[in-house]
Amino acid sequence: MTEVRVAGVGLTRFGSHPERTGRDLFAEAADRAFADAGVDRNAVEELNYGNFMGALAEHQGHQAPLMAEAAGVRCPATRYESACASAGVAVREAVRTVAAGDADVVVAGGMERMTNLDTEGATEGLAIAADDLFEVRAGVTFPGAYALMARAYFEAHGGSREDLAHVASKNHENALPNEYAQFRTEVSVEEALDSPPIAEPLHLYDACPITDGASALVLVSEEYAAENDVDAPVAVTGTGQGTDRMALADRTDLAATPAAVDAATAAYDDAGIGPADVDLAEVHDCFTIAEVLAIESLGLAEPGEGIAAARDGHTTADGDLPVNLSGGLKAKGHPVGATGGSQIAEVTRLLRGDHPNSEHVPDAEVGVAHNAGGTVASAVVHVLEVAE
Amino acid sequence: MTARDEGYDEWIDALSEGAGYALVCPEGHGSLPPRRVCPECGSSPLSEEPLPGSGTVETFTVVHVPSPRFSDDAPYVTAVARFGPVRLTGIVRGVDGDGDVDADGDGDAIEVGETVEVDVGERETDGGRIVTFRPVES
Numbered sequence: 001m002t003e004v005r006v007a008g009v010g011l012t013r014f015g016s017h018p019e020r021t022g023r024d025l026f027a028e029a030a031d032r033a034f035a036d037a038g039v040d041r042n043a044v045e046e047l048n049y050g051n052f053m054g055a056l057a058e059h060q061g062h063q064a065p066l067m068a069e070a071a072g073v074r075c076p077a078t079r080y081e082s083a084c085a086s087a088g089v090a091v092r093e094a095v096r097t098v099a100a101g102d103a104d105v106v107v108a109g110g111m112e113r114m115t116n117l118d119t120e121g122a123t124e125g126l127a128i129a130a131d132d133l134f135e136v137r138a139g140v141t142f143p144g145a146y147a148l149m150a151r152a153y154f155e156a157h158g159g160s161r162e163d164l165a166h167v168a169s170k171n172h173e174n175a176l177p178n179e180y181a182q183f184r185t186e187v188s189v190e191e192a193l194d195s196p197p198i199a200e201p202l203h204l205y206d207a208c209p210i211t212d213g214a215s216a217l218v219l220v221s222e223e224y225a226a227e228n229d230v231d232a233p234v235a236v237t238g239t240g241q242g243t244d245r246m247a248l249a250d251r252t253d254l255a256a257t258p259a260a261v262d263a264a265t266a267a268y269d270d271a272g273i274g275p276a277d278v279d280l281a282e283v284h285d286c287f288t289i290a291e292v293l294a295i296e297s298l299g300l301a302e303p304g305e306g307i308a309a310a311r312d313g314h315t316t317a318d319g320d321l322p323v324n325l326s327g328g329l330k331a332k333g334h335p336v337g338a339t340g341g342s343q344i345a346e347v348t349r350l351l352r353g354d355h356p357n358s359e360h361v362p363d364a365e366v367g368v369a370h371n372a373g374g375t376v377a378s379a380v381v382h383v384l385e386v387a388e
Numbered sequence: 389m390t391a392r393d394e395g396y397d398e399w400i401d402a403l404s405e406g407a408g409y410a411l412v413c414p415e416g417h418g419s420l421p422p423r424r425v426c427p428e429c430g431s432s433p434l435s436e437e438p439l440p441g442s443g444t445v446e447t448f449t450v451v452h453v454p455s456p457r458f459s460d461d462a463p464y465v466t467a468v469a470r471f472g473p474v475r476l477t478g479i480v481r482g483v484d485g486d487g488d489v490d491a492d493g494d495g496d497a498i499e500v501g502e503t504v505e506v507d508v509g510e511r512e513t514d515g516g517r518i519v520t521f522r523p524v525e526s
Contacts, residue, residue, distance in 0.1 A: 124455040133396045134420060138477040138519050139451055139458050139466040147449035148468055155447065155500050200450040245427060249468045249475035250419070254447055 003222040004098045005232035005387065008037025009345035010109075014213040014333030015182040018115040022051070022058055022214075023070040026111040029214035029338070030071035033107065037218035038230060044218075045103035047077035048094045050086030050110025051337035053125040057113050071107065071216070081337075083129035084286060086110055087215060088241075088340030088371030088380030094219050095239045095382070104224040109216035112335035122210045126336070129374040131247040143207055143287065145248055145375045147199035150289040152254035154201070157304035161201055164288035165192035166311040168205045168330055171285060174317055175327025177356035180342075182211055182333030206288040211333035215341030217348075222387075234348045238273070238383030240266025248375045257376035260297035264381045267368070268299075271383035275299030278321065279364035280350055282343040284372040285328040291315075294370045295323060298381070317360040325350055325357040340371035340380060347384045395422025400517055404508035408439040410474040418473025442524050443471035445502045448480065460513040465497065467521055469504050478519035481509055498523065 010032025012025050026049070034041050049067045054060045064077035080090040087110030094108035114122050126142040135145070153159060169189050175181035192205035225232040242262030245251055252258070268274055275298060283294035292306040300321055301309050309315045315323035326332045326346040329339060347367035349355035364386075371380045399421050402408055410418040411434040413426030418437075425432045448467035451458070458464065465480040483497035502523055509520035 119453065120456045120459065123453060124457075127455050133393060135477055136455070137516065139454070139461065139464055139479050140477060141451055141453065141455055143453065144449045144451045144466055147451075148447045148466070151449065151500065152447040152468075196452070197450065198453050200452070202449075247477070249477045250427070254468065 001099050002101055003387065004095050004236045005220050005222055005225050006217060006234045006236060006344065006348045006384070007039050007220045007225060007230050007232040008033045008035070008218040009348050010036060010216045011180045011342055011345055012213045013180050014211050014335060016115045017212040020113070020212060022054060022060065022063070022111050022113045023066055025113065025212060025214040026067045026109070026216065027070035029109055029111070029216040030107065033109070033216035033218050039105060039218050039220065041072050043105045044073040044075050044107050046075055046094070046097060046106045047071065047073055048080060048090035048106060048108040049077060050080045050090040050340060052081060052083055052086050052112060053128070053336065054113070056125045057117055067111070073107065082378040083373035084284065084334070084336045085340055085371045085373030085378045085380050086337040091217065091341055091344055091382065092239045092241055092380050095236050098219050098221050104221045106219050107216060108219060109214065109341035110337040111214035112337040113212050114210045114335065115212050134247050134249070141199060143199040143202055146287040146289055147202045148248060149254060149293065149375065150201050153289060153292065153307070156255040157307060159307035161193060161203070162189065163307045163311050164206055165189040167285065167288040167291050168192040170310045170316050171324050171328040171330040174325050174357060175331035178327050178332060179356070181327045181331055182209055183331045202287055202289070208286045208329040208334040211335040213333060213335035213338050213342070215338040215345055217341055217344055233386060233388050234351050235385055235387035236382055237385045238267040238271030240264060240270060240381045242379045244377045246374070246377045256303065257293045257297050257372070257379065259376050260294060260370060260372060260379035260381065263379040264298045264370070267381040267383050271385065273366060273383060277366050278368050280325060280347070280361050280367045281321065281323045281370065282326055282346050282367070283323055283328070283370040284339070285324055285330045286334055288330065290372065291323065291328065293376070294372070298368060298370055317357060322360055325355070325360060343369040343371055344382060344384070351384060351386050400508055403506060403519065408506060409436040410439055410472060411435070412437045412473055416473070420474060437473065439506065440472045442503050442505050443469040443476065445469045445498060445500055445504055446475065447500060448498055457511060457516065458513055461511055467498060467504070469521055471506065476506060476519055478506060478521045479509070480504070481520045482522045
């Protein structure tokens with residue numbers, strides 16, 4: 001097994017770009033990743049591309065060859081789809097490919113174009129990540145599914161909408177200096193509480209926005225970096241994935257996400273670390289309650305205690321374990337099929353010290369990224385470490 | 389007309405006739421059709437066991453922003469309720485006593501722990517068949 005290094009990362013500004021085509025979004029992210037890496041695009045041996053709802057949003061299937069063209073690479077190219085974890089699984093397979101010695105240079109990332117649909121269209125698109133027969137036909141929307149989990153969590157462990165509002169406020173605060181974030185505006189706890197209901201108990205500011213955007217990473221082997229003088233100080237040292245029953249109603253516990261526990265356990269084992277070694281985390285906060293469930297699954301909070309982490313200041317920028325210093329999906333935005341790649345890009349920059357929020361974590365050596373699909377029927381966790 | 393979904397539509401038919409069932413594997417895990425093996429443990433055969441007459445609400449949400457198929461239904465209440473070996477997901481009806489959902493959407497019309505009966509109703513938007521719950525008068 002060889003060590004996998006992050007040679008370069010590239011993102012588009014996340015936001016509302018309804019007129020921009022998916023191929024242009026991914027081309028921009030790839031361009032930035034190549035420039036950041038200093039790796040020639042002719043060296044790329046595989047492209048792993050994540051996308052969720054392109055067939056609905058752009059009437060475009062078979063997107064991988066299209067994105068290879070957009071990135072200016074000619075190599076085996078494959079689209080990965082695991083709902084909101086699409087880029088996470090694309091990155092994971094790239095990591096495994098490089099670690100196994102099957103390739104020295106792999107590009108992984110993803111793209112989602114969403115705001116060209118109206119709200120109902122995007123809501124319909126997102127809902128197809130749930131079980132069509134037993135959930136969508138019973139009126140389960142994506143916010144609705146997380147609302148079901150939020151109420152189940154409150155019933156099991158206590159907690160309130162105000163606790164969730166602290167998560168929203170924290171992540172908006174973190175996004176302020178992030179040039180790639182969709183929302184660079186403060187949201188107070190009171191404003192979050194007063195926002196209109198979407199799927200109760202969740203309100204507008206509990207939800208991530210609908211976002212267009214793309215992410216790309218250039219992953220290389222340690223040997224390739226050394227031989228080609230590529231500056232790649234951050235390594236992906238652990239990867240893990242978990243799967244759960246598709247429908248929320250079929251889960252053992254409606255207030256926990258065991259697929260993410262499985263993914264985290266595998267990723268920590270792969271890296272040879274434990275939760276106590278983690279200095280920062282980027283987690284999949286598509287809704288505020290999702291951040292709570294994520295940090296509990298990652299072992300960063302005990303079950304039932306994640307709800308208070310933001311309110312008590314543990315996970316704020318100046319807390320002992322900053323979570324979502326990028327602003328998270330909540331404020332940075334959530335272009336579904338790109339998100340898993342963008343989380344790795346944010347952790348890489350935070351660990352390299354060139355992220356606008358790196359000042360909050362000057363001594364950080366270990367970061368984790370947690371990417372979830374649907375109501376966490378799919379989960380991917382990666383461990384990144386400063387290697388040199 | 390769209391094609392039927394074999395297994396699922398027969399299950400909805402049975403539910404609408406008051407003869408709803410769960411599939412139960414030799415290990416006692418419940419699931420919903422169509423299934424060839426148990427989704428929990430992979431075992432078979434699966435037997436059809438009648439659902440209990442009432443279930444218990446474990447969680448619910450009041451949906452204000454619907455997908456297009458539910459445009460005219462919103463706001464509506466979706467709940468997850470335990471019926472013996474399975475949980476069902478459905479839309480709560482009759483919580484105002486007039487066959488409509490809680491119109492002001494404050495979520496007080498139903499509570500976790502409440503007892504409900506299951507039936508099959510129609511979406512207001514397009515008439516599609518949906519699993520419905522109705523609180524049992526105590």
